Amino acid sequence: MRPPAPRPPADTSAEPVLVLGAGPVGQTAALLLARRGVPVRIVDSRPERDAIGSKAICQQRDVLDVWDWVGAGEVAAEGLTWDTARTFYRDSELFSVRLADPGASPLPPFVNISQSRTEEILDRRLAEAGVAVSWDHTVIGIEQDGTGVTVTCDTPTGPVRLHGTHALSCLGAHGGVVRRALGLGFEGTSFEDRFLICDIRADLGDWARERRFYFDPEWNPGRQVLIHPCPDSVFRIDWQVPADFDLEAEETSGRLDARIRRIIGEKPYEIVWHSVYRFHTRVVDRMRAGRILLVGDNAHLVAPFGARGLNSGVQDAENAAWKIAYVRAGWADEEFLETYHTERHAAALENAEITSATMRFLVPQDEAEHTTRVTVLEQALTDEAARARVDSGRLAEPFWYVDS
Template sequence: MPYEYQEFPYLTPGPLAGKPEARHKVVIVGAGPIGLAMAVDLALHGVASVVLDDNNVVSRGSRAICWAKRTLEIFDRLGIGERMVTKGVTWKIGRTRHRDREVFNFDLLPEDGHKMPAFINLQQYYVEQYLVERCRDFPDLIDLRFRNRVTGVERHDDHAAATVSTPDGDYRIEAEYLLACDGAGSPIRGMMGLDFAGELFEERFLIADIEMEADFPSERWFWFEPTFHPGQSALLHKQPDNIYRIDLQLGWDADPEVERKPENVIPRIEKVVEGRPFALDWVSIYTFQCRRLERFIHDRVIFVGDSAHVVSPFGARGGNGGVQDVDNLGWKLAAVVKGDSGPALLESYDRERTHAADENIRNSARATKFMSPAEGVERIFRDSVLALAAHAPFARGMVNSGRLSLPCSYQGTAPDGPDDATLPAGAAPGRPCPDAPVGGAWLLNRLGGRFTMLGLNTDPPEIEGAAALRLDASGLLTQRYLGDAPAAVYLIRPDQHVVGRWTDASKADAEAALAVAKGG
């Protein structure tokens, strides 16, 4: 197959090589996209971390493949966004079909003037590879330890500790904070006996990656009750290297062990691709879940990504939501361990990201119930909508094959900053900054990683703890940030979210908003 898996080297950890370790600032458990991105984000803030993973190779199979615009902007800040876009398959059009007719389509990025596309498809193993290589740019700040399996966790008032098993024996490691980035099955969540509340849907889907040469466009195709898979649903995505992702609904009664056998998978795929030759690359069976922890912070142990929340895959909200967890937590944890803010700042991670998880779960659950309705009212509604959509435009927007991931707004969840509501709604406090071209470059490449006082057509107040940036606004920058106002000042968080904005800001106004944003 096109991707060549390579093992990462195992090195004997210091404690097992006669080199005692002091307590670390941060230990990250899990070297998937979330744990690796977390290590890079902390390193960019000058915070060292140790990353522990029980494996020594990137993920097998494509797994998470759909990366949304906001996530790509975060990866761009971390240093791999452009590489991902170059390798990935860019798309923005989705088409939904009922049997053999199209009933609905959408354009996820109908306007120009953004550096990053609406979506790319790129296999998770590439993302992990790029992140491992990026981690190696910080040899003094990121300690990658493969084949280091966490077998126990302790919580204390001022630190957390883990017992780690390796080929050379066991050792104990301490950290001011331990981050559980160990996936949906999270062993750490299990060790701590934490409830994972929510809804488990009685439905199973088959995922198959196939290698195939075809002229399918770079679009998302979803079918309700296709003729090649009667009574069920199907999905097709194009990936790099002539790899295609095919999802097929199987029903709750399907036996996962039987259904993943090649002799059962291949005939199903042959019907989808209409006789084109293909090679089977990877197969998995998954069950719909929409669940989360009640809290993401448990003393000195913090849950990030799928260890904290899981959603059904339609809508691309799992991996994207996890990366946005990283974006939210990185600067806050760095500020706390460096002593720039108090621990109360971390509570805003819990508050904002549980809000985001609930939004993702709500959208994912609605899509799941539409795709796999219960007998009775749910099925009558679904079938009626699909029937109407063929000739009634109002019904087409009700067809739900997965509302695709959009960036979450923290309005009403983050501390509400000052807002001049005469400015454009798309850049209101709590929202991520919309990108715009700026003098041959991009606005978001000028923001992020630190607090910034952004002045548009005016000098921003200069305050301690925030960089000052003045830009002369025109074109899309004016449209997205000023509207009819001649000038404005924005306070931007390190994760490129708006804290507050004014058409006339004093130094005292800016200092007060910054103090609140830093957990004061």
């Protein structure tokens, strides 16, 4: 159960909580703080919202519940929930799983919706809540003392210094400025293989309610392909590709069109967006340093199989926001914020462990892992028990705070 929202104290201070980064995690944190009567200021290095690409598409029920609570229920309403998960090995279907919703909530178990649309919905809620984003503010320094946190930003008109009682660093994977300022390590691993992501718009019939995962198809030998349906007849296709993959050359040579045609045949389609990524598994040493909390990808990176990135970031934001609200209301002292690190760092480590196991199955790092993968897939063709060992990503779920 979510803790009750404290009423703003009679002598509400103008000092805000500083939210660094206006991605969906920062947006969520700001909305949660504003919902509890806490003044908030958001800064972001970009000149404006860049609504490009699907990015994080699969949002879990507990995250939908958070967004519904801040008035962004359109995410769940507009999102698409697939009901069948098909898994293939080469040209054979290993198994098909029908996802039944037990009906314990009016919200679906998850939805697929582009991150760009989610951000648009959250931006509208921020405007309605009177929370503005200061664009073109690049964080270049951060420090703290007994009175609060000071953030230095580079802007088109010169450096500015902003002061707040606390700061939530939602700067994402590239927000190393905060980690370095706090002396925090960000250890982990990076995977050499890359992943090509294409959003295409096409009429694929029954595929609109199916997620399809292919191990070693003949049209991407030795690697994987994942296909997710999204609203408006858009399909997200992920190909695992070699480390030296060149997207521009793939397009100009016609090989990208050939890749898509091997999947959808001669049906007409349009490319909505495409990009190439490398995946990483990294967790920061600590997610709390005094009055500064690291949130989302600024604190942890995981491979996207299982949708544990944005989902865990929003759960970070919820955990951080109500605790800061309690501290500001005088219901707890500053040391109460240590529970944020205790709880969410454990969640980050669990997500890193789960996604690392998935990536070892998807992208074997040595001969032993490759042998295990092939053996499991071959056995799964005829042995139902072996199918439970096929790992294409365990779908995100909330973390249980058993040690809190």
